Amino acid sequence: MKMFIANWKMQLSLKEEMEYCHDNLESLKKSPHKIILCPSFPSLIGFTQLLHKTDIALGAQNCSAYTQGPYTGQVSAVSLAQAGCSYVLVGHSEERASCNLTDEDVAEKALRVLEAGMIPIVCVGETKEDHDAEKTHEVILHQLEPVLQKIEKAPIYIAYEPLWAIGVGETPQPEKLGALFSWLKTQIQGVAFLYGGSVNEKTIKPLLEIDHISGFLIGGASLRFEEFKKLIF
């Protein structure tokens, strides 16, 4: 059994997200895999009601690095837990870029998520430039350092999402990805590793064979249930 995390980003409206969940719930429930849906904030409470008494879990796409206070527009981890989330994505590359997040910010967010009783899904990954300069390991270790310093023996997931593979339709070569995950496993123990970046019907087969990948973070291919269905069954 693998984890399939649907990261809908800001691609669907509240109405579209609710319809997706409502219309495909019976089918989603039958997947032999662990399904985690990450809709946008306004859909969370509606999803909690729809997902009640199912094994499908709910995740948020982000949370504040602060516990509480005068932070207009931010959402606390505690509120997300109260809204029914069990997981929160932190440090997705799109958020790192648009909000100028530091690795310390990401670690703080992961801590808030844990304090609120949820599991952080910490996203890391290198740019094409760093990849071509063979700096992948260095970049990942740097991104994770504050997280690993602050968090010991807590349940966290680490999602490796090379920026150059997100949304382009092609993944890194499976052999190279396999070597990367084997290396990650030697560096960090006791966490679950995920892969994200252009996972779709065409790319998933060799990815399923790679050791140490417990699941996938899926953007584009999760937006239409007809496509997502081909991955989760």
Ligand code: PGA
């Ligand atoms: P993608 O996005 O599947 O569309 O490449 C993955 C992600 O950004 O989490």
